Amino acid sequence: MRPLFGFTGGVKPASHKTESNQGGIVVAPLPPVLTVPLRQNAGLASRPLVQAGDRVLKGQAIAGPGGSISVAIHAPTSGTVRGIETHPIPHPSGLLAPCVVIEADGEDRWIERTPVDPYALPVEELRTRLRDAGVVGLGGAAFPSFVKTQHGPTQRIETLILNGAECEPFITCDDLLMRTQAGQILDGAAVLAHIAGAQRIVVGIEDNKPEAVAAMTAAAQRAGLLVEVVAVPTRYPAGGEKQLIRVLTGIEVPFGKLPPDYGVQCFNVATAYATARALLHGEPMISRLVTVTGNVERPGNFEVRIGTPIADLLKLAEPKADTDRNLMGGPMMGFALPTLDAPVIKATNCILAGSKAMFPAPGPEMPCIRCGSCARACPMDLQPFEMYWFSRAKILGKAQEYHLFDCIECGCCTYVCPSRIPLVDYFRFAKSEIRAREKENEAADAARQRYEFRLEREEREKQEKAAKLAAKAAETKAKLAQAGDADDKKALIAAAVARAQEQKAEEKPGVE
Amino acid sequence: MSNNSPFLRQPASVQVVMLKVLAALLPGIAVYIHFFGWAVVVQIAIASVTALVAETVMLAIRKKALKPFLTDGSALVTAWLVALTLPPIAPWWLAVLGVLIAIVVAKHLYGGLGQNPFNPAMVAFCALIVAYPQLMSQWPAVGFTDFGAQMQAVFGHRDLDAVVMATPLDALRTALHTPEARATVSGVLGSHATFGNIGGRGWEWIALGYLLGGLWLVQQRVITWHIPAAFLGTLGLASLLASLASPDQYAGPAFHVLTGGAMLGAFFIATDPVSGSTTPRGKLIFAAGLALLTWIIRVFGAYPDGIAFATLLMNICVPLIDMSTQPAVFGHKGKQP
Ligand code: SF4
Ligand code: SF4
Numbered sequence: 104m105r106p107l108f109g110f111t112g113g114v115k116p117a118s119h120k121t122e123s124n125q126g127g128i129v130v131a132p133l134p135p136v137l138t139v140p141l142r143q144n145a146g147l148a149s150r151p152l153v154q155a156g157d158r159v160l161k162g163q164a165i166a167g168p169g170g171s172i173s174v175a176i177h178a179p180t181s182g183t184v185r186g187i188e189t190h191p192i193p194h195p196s197g198l199l200a201p202c203v204v205i206e207a208d209g210e211d212r213w214i215e216r217t218p219v220d221p222y223a224l225p226v227e228e229l230r231t232r233l234r235d236a237g238v239v240g241l242g243g244a245a246f247p248s249f250v251k252t253q254h255g256p257t258q259r260i261e262t263l264i265l266n267g268a269e270c271e272p273f274i275t276c277d278d279l280l281m282r283t284q285a286g287q288i289l290d291g292a293a294v295l296a297h298i299a300g301a302q303r304i305v306v307g308i309e310d311n312k313p314e315a316v317a318a319m320t321a322a323a324q325r326a327g328l329l330v331e332v333v334a335v336p337t338r339y340p341a342g343g344e345k346q347l348i349r350v351l352t353g354i355e356v357p358f359g360k361l362p363p364d365y366g367v368q369c370f371n372v373a374t375a376y377a378t379a380r381a382l383l384h385g386e387p388m389i390s391r392l393v394t395v396t397g398n399v400e401r402p403g404n405f406e407v408r409i410g411t412p413i414a415d416l417l418k419l420a421e422p423k424a425d426t427d428r429n430l431m432g433g434p435m436m437g438f439a440l441p442t443l444d445a446p447v448i449k450a451t452n453c454i455l456a457g458s459k460a461m462f463p464a465p466g467p468e469m470p471c472i473r474c475g476s477c478a479r480a481c482p483m484d485l486q487p488f489e490m491y492w493f494s495r496a497k498i499l500g501k502a503q504e505y506h507l508f509d510c511i512e513c514g515c516c517t518y519v520c521p522s523r524i525p526l527v528d529y530f531r532f533a534k535s536e537i538r539a540r541e542k543e544n545e546a547a548d549a550a551r552q553r554y555e556f557r558l559e560r561e562e563r564e565k566q567e568k569a570a571k572l573a574a575k576a577a578e579t580k581a582k583l584a585q586a587g588d589a590d591d592k593k594a595l596i597a598a599a600v601a602r603a604q605e606q607k608a609e610e611k612p613g614v615e
Numbered sequence: 616m617s618n619n620s621p622f623l624r625q626p627a628s629v630q631v632v633m634l635k636v637l638a639a640l641l642p643g644i645a646v647y648i649h650f651f652g653w654a655v656v657v658q659i660a661i662a663s664v665t666a667l668v669a670e671t672v673m674l675a676i677r678k679k680a681l682k683p684f685l686t687d688g689s690a691l692v693t694a695w696l697v698a699l700t701l702p703p704i705a706p707w708w709l710a711v712l713g714v715l716i717a718i719v720v721a722k723h724l725y726g727g728l729g730q731n732p733f734n735p736a737m738v739a740f741c742a743l744i745v746a747y748p749q750l751m752s753q754w755p756a757v758g759f760t761d762f763g764a765q766m767q768a769v770f771g772h773r774d775l776d777a778v779v780m781a782t783p784l785d786a787l788r789t790a791l792h793t794p795e796a797r798a799t800v801s802g803v804l805g806s807h808a809t810f811g812n813i814g815g816r817g818w819e820w821i822a823l824g825y826l827l828g829g830l831w832l833v834q835q836r837v838i839t840w841h842i843p844a845a846f847l848g849t850l851g852l853a854s855l856l857a858s859l860a861s862p863d864q865y866a867g868p869a870f871h872v873l874t875g876g877a878m879l880g881a882f883f884i885a886t887d888p889v890s891g892s893t894t895p896r897g898k899l900i901f902a903a904g905l906a907l908l909t910w911i912i913r914v915f916g917a918y919p920d921g922i923a924f925a926t927l928l929m930n931i932c933v934p935l936i937d938m939s940t941q942p943a944v945f946g947h948k949g950k951q952p
Contacts, residue, residue, distance in 0.1 A: 116623050272623065345945065357946025434622040462622040467683040469629050470729035473888045476627070483945040506944045514621030521627040528619050
């Protein structure tokens with residue numbers, strides 16, 4: 104057995120997994136209209152390849168990568184492109200963003216699929232295929248996976264860590280996927296390891312998912328792969344990338360560094376599954392498993408096409424009447440959806456219906472009593488109450504000195520605070536404030552540079568003018584020396600004085 | 616801001632924390648009653664009522680919400696600590712005055728809950744012992760537990776010569792500081808009526824009561840082990856070394872740890888989170904410094920117990936201690952496997 108390292112802090116909220124992990128996977132019906140946002144991955148938005156009226160097939164690329172950190176997006180079914188429209192997307196602020204809207208023709212006809220033998224192709228080709236199949240991290244961050252298989256000259260990837268911890272309460276889509284698709288997950292993981300050049304694969308699964316651990320272990324044995332399946336202690340946030348790497352390898356990846364700096368890289372189990380579908384079956388990323396749970400009559404896991412309205416999906420689970428909010432993600436790190444018009448996207452792992460009874464409003468906020476509970480709960484070993492103090496007082500430099508940017512916004516500190524201070528809200532705010540200020544500073548720097556350039560130019564021009572004047576003066580003197588006539592002399596002097604005054608007037612610094 | 620993650624909260628509150636502290640004081644108080652009579656309960660009641668009234672008035676003046684702050688329990692904790700550090704037969708107005716100093720001056724004038732740099736109960740104790748040294752050292756003599764007589768002392772005319780005596784700590788200090796007496800520690804401890812057990816008659820049992828409650832607080836994660844362990848350890852070590860060097864002059868660790876306010880200080884006073892250190896290493900340093908100062912003031916100072924002054928002195932150092940003992944952050948600990 105691999106020795107486990109654990110991490111400090113963390114909390115143990117009630118897991119609420121059994122509500123949704125008892126049944127099988129339900130295939131959600133195909134909606135008549137699908138709304139596919141052009142921006143679904145971390146990094147740059149994708150660039151549309153279709154226009155209104157185009158006929159598309161299921162799996163056809165409707166948008167290509169919009170930059171080096173960007174992937175393709177595909178039609179989730181066959182139909183007609185109604186257009187590229189601005190539409191609400193799942194975002195805490197109720198953001199509107201451009202989406203490809205497709206009217207389904209109901210035939211659900213695939214484009215020609217081209218499976219490949221990944222071990223017969225160069226890895227660069229495989230990366231391109233991953234990108235063009237739209238594979239992104241499915242644990243929530245949606246970072247393009249092909250980018251994560253690369254590493255810089257000073258980096259290496261020896262160990263590929265497969266994240267099946269799923270530590271957020273309520274969410275069970277990875278659990279169900281591991282139970283039902285263990286073989287495909289490991290096939291995908293093997294391909295990812297091959298592309299990244301990793302020698303071994305370690306799968307971390309929280310020990311509250313014994314069925315998933317068993318299924319993955321069995322699959323690993325069947326495949327004869329060099330895979331270790333490890334049950335890790337259940338403690339939120341064990342599934343945080345940094346925490347899982349720490350638990351499995353003892354390595355702590357600090358802020359500002361990446362796992363490949365330490366020889367590891369981490370992928371979600373669902374990402375490995377999507378990789379297998381993409382390369383071994385030629386099926387791009389057009390659907391995913393979503394847990395719908397919480398304040399609903401029929402919680403469960405659904406296989407959902409990207410672009411399905413969240414309202415449609417939620418209906419399948421029959422929300423209870425007193426539902427007063429719907430979250431995307433779990434209760435610790437998810438956010439309340441401002442509208443259910445938004446579609447399911449690649450990052451949607453869970454729709455959690457909530458009510459007043461489920462998430463009672465916390466009592467009144469009290470002053471911090473420095474009890475230190477938050478520090479003991481923080482998995483990043485931070486001192487949240489110190490950061491809170493400085494964030495609140497807007498002494499942001501000090502907050503940064505207390506490692507504000509190491510905060511992973513897991514919410515453990517807020518969860519335990521007896522004074523019910525929404526600590527992590529303050530940290531989100533302080534971070535965005537600092538980022539905004541940095542931007543401002545950059546802008547100010549640019550402006551200052553422009554100003555300095557101008558001063559320099561003006562100085563140069565002044566000197567040139569002075570040189571010219573000096574030359575003129577010398578000329579005048581020479582003329583004076585030649586001219587014997589006094590009147591002539593006077594006239595020349597008057598002209599020189601006038602020039603000098605003119606010059607003075609010009610020298611006054613211009614203020615813009 | 617309420618509709619942001621995390622949506623789940625642990626059912627914890629300041630109120631629960633404070634109530635646990637009060638509950639943890641009960642075993643010590645029970646033993647206290649057994650040895651010194653019910654007067655201490657009356658003192659606690661006087662202090663509690665005063666604290667709640669003072670808290671209400673101050674909150675009203677500062678235009679703060681009454682309900683959450685009045686029910687948070689912090690004023691009661693302060694009141695109980697003030698009451699437990701006064702002699703149980705002190706006149707009633709002494710408790711009132713002490714609590715007013717603690718709540719009005721040390722707490723609210725500094726900004727209220729969570730803002731006070733000094734431990735309010737200890738501010739009160741220091742002020743009282745400077746202003747009324749005599750009243751503050753009149754403890755009921757062994758056996759003076761008659762409730763009526765005690766109440767006469769608290770509320771009525773005080774004629775106490777026969778029934779009061781000093782605490783063991785005070786008695787020992789006075790004896791050792793009087794040059795003509797040529798007293799030795801063993802001489803004093805062996806002969807004086809105040810003594811007879813380890814920490815003085817009854818005191819060690821009260822101390823054990825506080826220890827019990829304190830350990831429960833550690834188990835409940837209201838406090839961590841750092842401060843009590845470092846405090847008792849340092850106090851024990853300092854007195855052990857001194858008593859080994861000169862047994863006639865210095866009392867040993869058992870006496871120091873089990874007498875006076877040591878145990879109350881270790882688990883209930885030094886652990887006040889607001890005015891104490893918060894980092895693990897900081898707590899150790901804070902408590903060790905506190906214990907050392909306590910011992911020095913006890914042995915060389917002019918006051919019967921040193922914990923209160925030592926606490927205030929160490930409170931001043933807290934920002935510095937905390938700043939220089941920040942624990943290493945994830946990924947910044949140096950060694951990587
Ligand atoms: S848990 Fe809350 S009250 Fe306690 S130190 Fe942290 S912020 Fe302050
Ligand atoms: S939200 Fe940030 S400060 Fe709070 S516990 Fe998580 S990492 Fe620590």
